[in-house]
Amino acid sequence: MSGSGERARPLRDDADLDPLLERIGDARLVAIGEASHGTHEYYAWRAALTRRLVEERGFGLVAVEGDWPDCARVDRSVRLRPGGAEDPRSALDAIARWPTWMWANDDVVDSLRRLRRWNAGRPDADRVRFAGLDVYSLWDSMHELLAWLEEHEPDSAGAARQALRCFEPFGEDGAEYAFAQRFAPAACEETVVDLLRRLCEERGGDDDPDDRFAAQQNAAVVVGAERYYRAMVEGSAASWNVRDVHMADTLDRLVAHSGAKAVVWAHNTHVGDARATDMAGAGMTNLGQLLRERHGTDDVVLVGFAGHRGGVIAGREWGAQMERMTVPPAREGSLEDLLHREVGHDALVVVPRGTRPGWLDTRLGHRAIGVVYRPERERWGNYVPTVVGERYDALLYLEETTPLRPLHLERPDEHVPPMAHAV
Template sequence: MPLTDERDFDAVLDRVGGARIVMLGEASHGTHQFYAWRAALTRRLIAERGFSFVGVEGDWPDCDRVDRSVRCRGDAPDDPYEALEAFDRWPTWMWANEEVVDFCCWLRNRNVTLEPAQRAGFHGLDVYSLWESMREVILHLTEHDPGKVEMAVNAYRCFEPFGEDPQRYAMATRFVPMSCEEEVVKLLRAAREHASAGRGDEFTVRQNAEVVAGAERYYRAMVAGGANSWNVRDQHMMDTLDRLLAHYGPDSKAVVWAHNTHVGDARATDMTRAGMFNIGQLARERYGRDNVVLVGFGTYRGTVLAGREWGAPMRVMRVPMARPGTLEDALHEDAPPQAQLIFPPAGGPRPRLLTDWLDHRAIGVVYHPDREHWGNYVPTKLGDRYDAFYWFDETRAVHPLHVYRVETVEPETYPVGV
């Protein structure tokens, strides 16, 4: 059906029903329509269906600063713009953009009218920010639980020789029989004990320790290559989502914003043959298919914000017309320029568009439009990968908050920067 305004979301809200988790994807991390319409649907999920928080494919410490702002904490900026503008890890434009600012301003304006316990949050699910999270743990324990500071400092000192360069640490664990795993396990144990005692902002300190543990595993897996580092990362995001749902309470509900490659069930793609899983698959397995709604987004052509290599300056790039024979090519021929597709349940009659294997576009933060004819597509059974799909025939790039080059030592995410 055509998609014209937010009233058209009535159909997908009916599909959501009483689901506890709604995951909203994107075919790229730099497309205005994906961010704007995803935010619009999320506003209705929060305002009308009582969803408790948004979990995004972003770093915990950076998103915690945004969360404190949108939930009107006195130790955070009144304007979410300030919290988002401070993002400094490449690719900054993923969250430091005007589209996310607009949503976070709406969220704060809504939250300020509610009691603290009723306010919807904004949290990072990702595994990065090892050093930032360690520093947050040390600072918190120094103030609230000094007896556990030594464990945290020992973990930090173990990583110090690598100069906050995860690739140096990863290579060291491969060629020298050493790692900081033991120190990280002690840090995590101390943070969990602190959290169980209920001292200070215990959930945040525990989550920062979980990030340290997840990141250490991720970097060790990354240097070995293959699918394991992807799986470590998505497992961490799913575990973080579980902890947030438990933290918000038994009636809590979550919206997740992440790339289609994380949101769409991996079992309906060729990712499974490569030994990979993702948070969409894990959520369906853990919570049941009726409690999880997976929504994909796609485009035929337009522009996108991306970099030509990891850490390169962001730039607006042309997204060429999709390859013939792809999902995007089929929708370009038959669907309205903006469309909402709600899929019938599995088991009944379905059109071939939902059951055939079709290549489905996926653009990472590192992008080369000239390589479209052999890359940037994931073989997909659309009706099994998602429960609904939003289509935008022509799209344009997001609007970043800053355009300077950010120096980075973070490794490129496996396999294509998504």
């Protein structure tokens, strides 16, 4: 499997990203992954690439694998909007859905403080946005939507409250709602879709276009989350697809609303094209695949990460307290093992167009650590069969990694979403 070293360029500082910037060219959508949700180096290099895209290439939107209401509060701080926190750390520290460490950590604080400073020197219309793409925030989005209607369209608020009343018996518990659908399928679907349709109708008024868009997006989250929780009873592939289609739809709406070029932050499992993995055989699509299908390969660049060994923050079970864990050397025969043996240093691999070296066109195990990680499963689990040259347009490889530094420990009263198939 020789030849991997020929494609790998040393990765030491921001300037070493030049070949990737050249590959990105005029693309308007750049999705940057991570091989875990708890590794400092993935976040730091992703931030470095994002800085260059914002400051040198005019990207105006950072859209992440996070909840819309949480990220909207962060956006108010980052764009210096009325009511926003003076320090993005305060908005991040308030995130209360497990796993909080994904966004409430020192690396994201540093990135967003820098983004706020960049925005402070620019007109309002040119400031870089920060937005969440995910689907979990059913009840938070309901509360945000109703509060907006009460203030801006009080004549509609009563009807909306009545439409959303069908969720009340489930006590803001997504698992209970999903379980109930076994006996009363599609219980709330018609009412929430109808509500979204009414909210998206053209209306008069002089309210802030961003605020109206946020209200419409909260309504879209209610629709998407209802579908997600209902799909959980059908199996992990169905709920996964609802979630990633929702993220792709949200990104499309954000780009249309803002007119901006967008950077996406999400796990490799969402960013890398699913068709190049065993996900396709399981009937699963993902964000990276959808972006390529909708926007074409010339306008979309997918960037993945890989690491050989080190440390990570994760939980041993869904909803468990975070731990600092050791990530052992990569499994023999895996992508990470190949790069360790043949490259042996931090490296950037830009996938060539057309003919590719053999290792980029060979199916190899590619480690994926989510919010749940069990190092003892390294021998038989934790790896996704992947054709790297088809899954990504570029790959950043790190020899040694270290855990993120969370802002706080998990709190006992925080919300843990129901588990389907998630990373």
